[in-house]
Amino acid sequence: MCGIIGYTGKRDAAPVLVEGLKKLEYRGYDSFGIATADGAISVVKKEGRISNHAGTAGNMKGRRGIGHTRWATHGVPNDQNAHPHTDCTNRIALVHNGIIENYAELKRELIQRGHLFRSETDTEAIVHLVEEEYAKKNHLQDAVRIAVSRLRGSYALLVLASDTEEIVAARNASPLVIGIGDAETFIASDITPMLEYTERVVFLEDGDIATVTRDHVSIYQNGKEVIRPVELIDWSVEDGKKGGFAHYMLKEIFEQPQVFYNTIRGINDAPPLPDCNRIRDPVTVVACGSSYHAGLIFKYLLEECCQIPARLDYASEFRHYPSPASGLVIGITQSGETADTLMALRLAKAHNCHTLAITNVLGSTVTRLADTTLYMRAGPEISVAATKSFIAQLAVLMHIVNRFCGNNHTETLLDAHKAIEEVLLMDLSESVGLCENAQSIFYVGRGPFYPVSLEGALKMKEISYIHAEGYPAGELKHGPFALLSEKTPVIAICMPGETYDVMISNIKEMKARGSPVIAIGRAGDTDLPEICDLFIPLPGATHLTQILTATVVLQMIAYHTAEKMGRDIDRPRNLAKSVTVE
């Protein structure tokens, strides 16, 4: 889970790489480095974020180079372990995203042959392998091909040599995209760094080895040249900028009405779903993190509205259960690169299930893996905490529910953005005041509002670092009650319906233990304001709309709490945007 970038072309490479790495920071940010070639190779690498050290690459020369922003897997984040890594002769520099499983064995072997290792990373083994082959053949692409044939694991790597114009890239189970500009070529983990220079991109596939120069790209698979299509990207540069908002997260929260509407409108052009009459086999959903919560909401809705049994698994646990023998398996991943979800879908495909991917990234690995892909139209999401991508996932999932139950909810879905917009205008400062001094916060709800609570709690802990837990309201009595006190606010989602009465009694029980209760209910509710400390009235009369608005309210409470506490909201400690390792 790192970000890599390469550049060769008419400009000085270092500034292009620095700006590009800043855009890739969401993939990891504990250290970074840049290598440029101008006759000889020069390397700058540092612990910490590139945003804090932007000046360090100021006087690097050369019009081709590679860069890396790291999220440590092997070896602590420090200057030595930062990429790029160079070989013993300083002729070759290499950056790598992924994990090499057999690196220990390779390293032993290479040390025996006299190579000097300077870091604790798995990556350094690759650069020495390339060094040996390059010395024999003096052909960089062949050297890389032979070197990677020795590797087991996942990698996207870029290799730069002092004495050839080419940059060689190889991909296996980690993403790589080539951007074709005017007398310049980019290659990176995703398209964000190249958006401002070009809209023409080529997505590499597993096993590809590519050689790029400023005006030529050639791609090889198993030693044979292959043609990959050039695709046009319609994300504008502005999409990737913060543009006046204090944080990307706030920007993305405010984009949600539009994102929801666009996703619902846009999905009509999507490929048809597998015939819903045939789907009396169970539906299985695999996902991680926020996507798992979206999946859980989907499970409730599918069973409640369509009476179709649904199973939900954490993608990382999927393979430890017996796999379903038939039916539909839905994988949800914002980035399209989440390693666990990809693995689960591969397994499902091997078991002959129909696989459906829900993702935000065009051309990502999952789109090539799944039988059908539905896109969420969220645009690039930079903030590590998922907000608009979650809403877009819900849009896609609610669309599926709507299809399977005979299009009863089309109008509700087309109108839902209005309610989301109204929620954005709310003043939640009192609730934030209650949360910011809390030690722990409990989020409770019933039915589909239980996963909404889970997601609310996840947002809170991700960005404010306050311990927060989501529970089904009935479960609180089975243990967590012991933790309730005046210092542990409870946020309860209590909507009219079957669960209303029992939620009211649950809230009274919590009040009796002294916890301050923030209730989220329907506008016009007269009971809730009386028994709770704070009442947040939600617009939206239908179940589906209430799920969306409650989600957005909880996002805003988390955001404003973290903002008051002065947290680094867009890049919370220890987290990275997409988890591309298992």
Next chain:
Amino acid sequence: MMQAVILAAGEGRRVRPLTKNRPKAMIPVANRPIIEYVIDALVKNGIRDIIVVVGYRKELVTRYLNNLEIPVEVVVQNKQLGTGHALLAAEPKIRDNFIVLPGDNYIDPASIARIRDHSNAMLVKEHPSPSNFGVVILNNGHVTQIIEKPAHAPSFLVSTGIYSLTKDFFPHIRENNLTDAVSSLIASGVKIQGIPADDWQDAIYPWDLLKMNRRFLQNIPPTCDGTISRYASIHGAVQIGKGTTIGPNTVINGPVVIGNDCRIGPNCCIQPNTSIGSRVVVEPFTVIGEAIVMDDTTIGSHSRVIDTILGERCKLADHLSISTVTGLHDIEGSPTRSEFGAVLGDSVTSGPFSILKNTLVGNNVTIEGNCSLSSRQVQDNSLVI
């Protein structure tokens, strides 16, 4: 390179209820927020280095500006203390000469061209009610005095709030008000030229927006990206956005602009000088004219909506009848004469057979069926029975 600073941080309290959820600069007139006309006028004069000061409801303004084709820089005024204070927020970005202008007043590109090449000048304009503005006294084309909102104005010439200044102006901002700072600049001996503006419009009260709407619709080119029934008839300059459907037997008489994804008719009549936003639904047998209808609003069948501004997300049931009468309204403590149908804030719902005349309705108001309101003001979040 000339820079421009657009002040869009203030609420515009006199235009309530429309400014509850957006600053005045963001109110759509002819389907574009007022600030967009200001940005257009600057770009037409080759001024592309634009800084916008935001404050009140800043997230909504910023979100909007992010989606514009022209990149603008956004700076934040944290507390809305005044126009001078707002300009200070942009000070670090200013290099030398700059134009400062309010984001909630219309100005034509030709007037900007007149002031662009002067340093230390202001645009002035005659106005029939000068007491609402800073009244300007000129001597030989130079400003000698600005009197802020005088009870008895000595002339009809008022300040448009549009100035061409240099970086040396900033030390003069000692109070929060921009006019005070300009007076201080004059007192220090700097000569400020008063240059007449051609077309400058400010909506002081909500119903003034209808006049502005009429003005902006004058020169629209007709376009059609929607689906129009062959039994509909369309006359004059009419713009119809993508995804909009116009049902059979609907008559539209331009100038009219209709946004995207609307559903109009069948059997409706849209009269001249009407702006309809996006995703608006107009049910059958309804007449709309001289009106601004904002996004996501639904108007029931058999209704009559004349001389009216409807906010976003309103849900108005059938047989709503709005008509124009004159009346007095208390705006920010002063009684004000007005003539209009109705002004509704956002998210208003009304039941069937409601009658509104010369009435201001706040945001999130629910009006039950069969209510009749004449020359009234309904506060936000009320229930009318």
